[in-house]
Amino acid sequence: MDAENTRPENAEENGGGGISRKTLLKAALVAVPAAPLLVGRATAPASAVTDGPLPLTPACDDGDAPTIEQIEGPYFKPGSPLRTSLAGPGTPGVPLTVSGYVFGRSCRPIAGALLDFWQADNNGAYDNTGYTFRGHQFSDAQGAFRLTTIVPGLYPGRTRHIHVKVQAPNGPVLTTQLYFPGEPRNNTDTIYNPALLMTVRTVGSGREATFDFVLNVAAPSPSPTPTITPPPNGGGTWKAGTNYRAGDQVTYGDVTYRCIQAHTAYAGWEPPNVPALWQRV
Ligand SMILES: [Fe+2]
Secondary structure, three states: OOOOOOOOOOOOOOOOOOOOHHHHHHHHHHOOOOOOOOOOOOOOOHHHHHOOOOOOOOOOOOOOOOOOOOOOOOOOOOOOOEOOEOOOOOOOOOEEEEEEEEEEOOOOEOOOOEEEEEOOOOOOOOOOOOOOOEEEEEOOOOOEEEEEEEOOOOOOOOOOEEEEEEEOOOOOEEEEEEEOOOOHHHHOOOOOOHHHEOEEEEEOOEEEEEOOEEEOOOOOOOOOOOOOEOOOOOOOEOOOOEEEOOOOEEEEOOEEEEEOOOEEOOOOOOHHHOOOOEEEO
16 A cells, blocks of 8 residues: 555644634635525534625635645546436445535635545445446535535455545646544554545434545636537537537547537636546547
């Protein structure tokens, strides 16, 4: 095993030392009426709400370091489906949701960030021929994401974990892993890092986990609000703002790519940068 991360500090906001700036920002975000998905999910203190929305300043002074990187491991597979749910009612395993936000170093939420998840099934096996328990999604306008899946099974040599790649528009790819508290193997897994622990609670027969990513970007990219244009007929040059469908072909840098998942192209989502979306022909 290649343990490459040793930083033990968890920069998440959940200690008894007060409320972090990031928490307040989240409270302001969930107070926005246009975010129905988030209403009722936040646990922001009342004071954070009654003080009114917090101004989103470029400075971030609560010590939130960028989320640390971890090894990709041998089971990443490009071209995952665009979907937020990797499991359904009949999927064996303990139901799990993972939700949170994608922030930049400035503590501002990042909209349109690409999150590509992959994990083992209930028996600890990866699907290396298909795309079971693989999927990517984009953070919404508030920087929020939500994954529906199951608690991954254990496999030899590792503690329980979920793999993910997170990328802001125009930003570098963060490859990391998320962990579950209270797992016995957390003590022996040489890759495990407590800074990547999710907050997990039991709800009914399932689990609800939260984790916020902090990407190493100085400021969020401009709000990705492209003017939607139809895809070119028979190909053309890749262009931000175009609404591509699976099967569309484009050229970029004299290379031809085929769209493998329908999406709206943002600056930063150039085909070489988003293997979840584009396949080189
Ligand atoms: Fe793994």
